[in-house]
Amino acid sequence: RRRKLDAEATGVTSATRSVARAAAHLRGTLDAHTLTLDANNGSDTLAVAAHGALSVDAKSPAWRGTLDKLDLGGTLALTLAAPARADIGAQRVHIGAARVAIAGGNLAIGDFVIDHGRISSRGAFADVPLATLAQLAGKPLPMASTLTLQGAWSHAASPRINGTLSIRNQHGDLFAAENDVVSAGYALGITQLSVDATAHDDAWTVAGMLETRNAGRGELRATLGAGAEPGVPSLDAPITLSLRAALASLAPLQPWLGSVAAVDGRATLGLRGEGTLHAPVLSGTFTGDALRVDAPQWGLALSDGRLRASLARNVVTLDEFTFKGGDGRFSATGTLARAGNGGDGARVAWQADHFRLLNRPDLRIVLSGRGTIATAPKKLALAGKISIDDGHIAYSPREALLGDDVVIKGRPRVDENTRDLRVPALHLDLDVDLGRSLTFEGEGLETALGGRVHVT
DSSP, X not given: OOEEEEEEEEEEEOSSOEEEEEEEEEEEOSSSEEEEEEEEOSSOEEEEEEEEEEEOOSSSOEEEEEEEEXXXXXXXXXXXXXXXXXXXXXXXXXXXXXXXXXXXXXXXXEEEEEETTEEEEEEEXXXXXXXXXXXXXXXXOSSEEXXXXXXEEEEXXXXXXEEEEEEEEEEOOEEEEETTEEEEEEEOOEEEEEEEEEEETTEEEEEEEEEESSSOEEEEEEEXXXXXXXXXXXXXXXXXXXXXXXXXXXXXXXXXXXXXXXXXXXXXXXEEEEEESSSEEEEEEEEEEEEEEEEGGGTEEEEEEEEEEEEETTEEEEEEEEEEETTEEEEEEEEEEETTTTTTTOEEEEEEEEEEEEEETTEEEEEEEEEEEEEETTEEEEEEEEEEEEEEEXXXXXXXXXXXXXXXXXXXXXXXGGGGOOOOEEEEEEEEEOOSOEEEEETTEEEEEOSEEEEO
């Protein structure tokens, strides 16, 4: 007996979803019928068309047929490229081989099964843009991207998860952007990107590798033990982690620094982790060589920099930090930060020997001295003794500055919230010896400066 069913709904809401409008149409018999469904919530749309047969067996009613159309528009664009077989029962859903266009790429599903709440699937994907995936995840990328990915997966839950996942770069690159302008000169030059993950009874092993022409290479290896509840990651599951990265040049970081300063140098990172996700214990090393910082507007020119830092039981120690300025050098050692302590408790001892701090025509400072920098809750303390070995200060009155309430057409308005940013209280205890080679000129006065100044 032929049947006809038309249903419409508007303004349907639940705790998690809302549907502005939905319409369903059924034509045919139980053994041979067609079904269409259209729905939208204002920003997303869904269109489904299928034909098949319904079995009304009281023990296990099921629908078997073909999914002819599946179009999802809006936040996630998804389109069924070819019809796919489907079996839908009370406790089991099976979708056969299907090809889907999704997120700007394509997806080939070999099999998809939901059996008593346990999901199993296998397939492959290609031409999927990384930027689109990040947008769907609600985590915008920190870099501009034209990178597309390809890969494959095989997954089964019985009830613990077993399976594999592999991801590879296919086309494109990642770019640092300056003032939202993407330049080929800021490309990382990705030659290889790979992620391989294997699950065995909920225990995961992950290996990743990134190799670039312009920013060096990095390797990641991690394991995550199985939790007590099948299929659910546990914060108390044991983990191991190792990360190694080598940056041949720091120049790719330049766009984030803008024109304030130019940096360069080489850096390596070695990081190890163990414990649990709830309480990880990290250790490792960070090194930097041939470091350089140039900020001409400040007269800052530091070169021949060297950094050696270590991390042990979540405590960062500055083993060596040194820069050359002019014919002198600045160096520092100490404890930088303690994890979980908000960075408080840091204490660094510094020393300067004939160190040229600034070198502008109107401001030249060469100094020697030693002291400490320490942090406490909401406080930064700087103490020490400084002597000026050579210096010159040329003073000129500053031009009038516009008030905070002045808005210049064509420039972004200053965010009021940024004016109230809380900064640590600065506690100073500096003893400054002006030496015998500090001169001053300005307002018609040319003189040498001498004596001692104690600043607190």
